[in-house]
Amino acid sequence: MKAKSSGLIVGISIGVVIGALLAIIGLLCFRFHRKRSQIGNSSSRRAATIPIRANGADSCTVLSDSSIGTESSRTSVHNGVSSWFGGPRKSHVVAASGILEYPYKDIQKATSNFTSTIGKGAFGSVYKAQMSTGETVAVKVLATDSKQGEKEFHTEVMLLGRLHHRNLVNLVGYCAEKGQHMLIYVYMSKGSLSSHLYSEKHELLSWNLRVQIALDVARGLEYLHDGAVPPVIHRDIKSSNILLDESMGARVADFGLSREDMINRNASNIQGTFGYLDPEYISTRAFTKKSDVYSFGVLLFELIAGRNPLQGLLELVELAALNTGGQVGWEEIADSRLDGNFDEQELNDMAALAHKCINRSPRKRPAMRDTVQVLSHILKTRHNKKHHKRSKSDVVITIGQSDRQSSMNSEHRRVESMDSIADSVDV
Structure with missing residues (x-):
C-alpha cells in the first residue's frame, strides 16, 4: 500500500513538472511570435513611407542603387501595385517603375520565337518585335553569361521609368520570366x-x-x-x-x-x-x-x-x-x-x-x-548664312526682273512710236 502511494506521488510530480515545462515553452513561443509580428508591422510601416520622387510631370517610386543591390528581386510593392518580378502576374501590369511588364509568351510571339535578330552585343541579342497592338518595338534580351547583371537590368528599368526626353530612347516595357530578363524599347529604325x-x-x-x-x-x-x-x-x-x-x-x-x-x-x-x-x-x-x-x-x-x-x-x-x-x-x-x-x-x-x-x-x-x-x-x-544668301539672291532676281521689265516697257514705247510715225506717213 505504501509502495502504491509513493508511485502515485512520483507520477503526479512528474506530470506537474512536464506541465510546467510545456507552459513555459508555450509562453516563450507566444512572446516570440508576438515580437516577430511587431517587427513585421514596423517593416511594413517603413516600406509604406518610401518617398516618391517627382520628375516634372512624371512621378514614380524610385529605389536607390543600394536598395536595388541588396533587396531581393521579388520584393513586393505595397498599396496594391503589382509585385516586382514576383507574385501574381497579369498581362501588362504597371510595375513599381511605371514601366509595363509583358508576359514571356507575348514577347515570344512578337519576335517569332526570337528569330527576328537585328543586333547583338555584350549584353545579349536584340530582336525586332511586332506587338499585338501593331506597335513595332526592339527587345533586348540579357544573355545569361552577360557582364551586365541583374542589377544593371533593374537600374535601367527603374531609371527609364522616370526619365523622359525626346533625345533619350524610351523604354516601353520589360519581361522577367522563365529565367530571362528582357527590355522593350521604342524601335529606332535607322540603327546606331x-x-x-x-x-x-x-x-x-x-x-x-x-x-x-x-x-x-x-x-x-x-x-x-x-x-x-x-x-x-x-x-x-x-x-x-x-x-x-x-x-x-x-x-x-x-x-x-x-x-x-x-x-x-x-x-x-x-x-x-x-x-x-x-x-x-x-x-x-x-x-x-x-x-x-x-x-x-x-x-x-x-x-x-x-x-x-x-x-x-x-x-x-x-x-x-x-x-x-x-x-x-x-x-x-x-x-x-x-x-x-x-x-x-x-x-x-x-x-x-x-x-x-x-x-x-x-x-x-x-x-x-x-x-x-x-x-x-x-x-x-548656318541658318543665318543660308537666309542671308537667299535674301541676296532674291534681291538680284528682283533687280534683274526690274531691268528686264524696264527694257520691255522702253521697247514697247519705241514700237508704238514707230507705228504712229508710219500711220502719219500713210496719211
Whole structure:
C-alpha cells in the first residue's frame, strides 16, 4: 500500500513538472511570435513611407542603387501595385517603375520565337518585335553569361521609368520570366550611330547631319545632368549607344551602368568602354557629370574624324592639337570620306569644343548646357548664312526682273512710236 502511494506521488510530480515545462515553452513561443509580428508591422510601416520622387510631370517610386543591390528581386510593392518580378502576374501590369511588364509568351510571339535578330552585343541579342497592338518595338534580351547583371537590368528599368526626353530612347516595357530578363524599347529604325559611321551598308553621314546628331546627344545629356531629379550620370556614352530614328534624330540609349549623381559617386570596379573613359575616373574610381562630358568630347571627335578610339582617334587628336593650339586648323583630321564637303568654321568650332571636353582636368571641361549652347550657335549661324544668301539672291532676281521689265516697257514705247510715225506717213 505504501509502495502504491509513493508511485502515485512520483507520477503526479512528474506530470506537474512536464506541465510546467510545456507552459513555459508555450509562453516563450507566444512572446516570440508576438515580437516577430511587431517587427513585421514596423517593416511594413517603413516600406509604406518610401518617398516618391517627382520628375516634372512624371512621378514614380524610385529605389536607390543600394536598395536595388541588396533587396531581393521579388520584393513586393505595397498599396496594391503589382509585385516586382514576383507574385501574381497579369498581362501588362504597371510595375513599381511605371514601366509595363509583358508576359514571356507575348514577347515570344512578337519576335517569332526570337528569330527576328537585328543586333547583338555584350549584353545579349536584340530582336525586332511586332506587338499585338501593331506597335513595332526592339527587345533586348540579357544573355545569361552577360557582364551586365541583374542589377544593371533593374537600374535601367527603374531609371527609364522616370526619365523622359525626346533625345533619350524610351523604354516601353520589360519581361522577367522563365529565367530571362528582357527590355522593350521604342524601335529606332535607322540603327546606331556607329553603324552609319563605319558600315558600308549605310550612306555616308553628311557634315550637316553630324552636327545635328551632336546637338541631339548634347541635349539628352543636358537633361540627364540638369533636368532629371536627382541628376543622372550615364557612364557609357559612345557611338554604339546613340540610336537614330526614322528622321535621323539621335537618342541616347543603354542606361545599364547609369547612376543617380546623389547616390553613388565612387565605384570599386572600372566600368564603361575604354577609349571613352575619363582618365580621372580610371585613376580615382570617382565618376561625376564631367566623366560624361569627357566621353561626349571623344564622341564629337569621332563624328569629325570618322574613326573610333580603337582606330587611334585620340592619338590623332593629340598630334593635331600640337599644330592647332586647340582652336583652328582641325581640318587635317576631318573624315576623308567627306571629301571636303564641310564648313571649315563649323568643324573648327566643334573640334575646339571637343578638345575642351577631353581636358585631363575635369574642372576645365564645360558643362553639358555649355556644349548645347555652342552647338546651337553653330546651327543658328548656318541658318543665318543660308537666309542671308537667299535674301541676296532674291534681291538680284528682283533687280534683274526690274531691268528686264524696264527694257520691255522702253521697247514697247519705241514700237508704238514707230507705228504712229508710219500711220502719219500713210496719211
